[in-house]
Amino acid sequence: MSNEVKIVYADVEEQLSVIENAASSLKPTAELPIEGNTLDVVTKLNELSIQLEQILTSYQMVLQNNIQTTRNSVQYMKEQDQRISTNINGTVSGPRRLID
Secondary structure (H helix, E strand, C coil), X not given: CCCXXXXXXXXXXHHHHXXXXXXXXXXXXXXXXXXXXXXXXXXXXXXXXXXXXXXXXXHHHHHHHHHHHHHHHXXXXXXXXXXXXXXXXXXXXXXXXXXX
């Protein structure tokens, strides 16, 4: 069992783009209300349609925020990998001070 965490940054970015495209293609607009009908079920359907629009809009916003947070985390991991690599490679040629 390995304790390594391997990230293929290009794959992560590609999948984030796929998710972002899917999220932006969501069109959370409610259907036009049914008018001229006084049945309770029609009133309930109109209310549900509005609630569904609100839920989908909220979901879309949360998804966009999660995508951005993930991008930031991936960028941070990439920077940390580069720093660690630089420090490891620097210690091969001689000791280096890691903390300024």
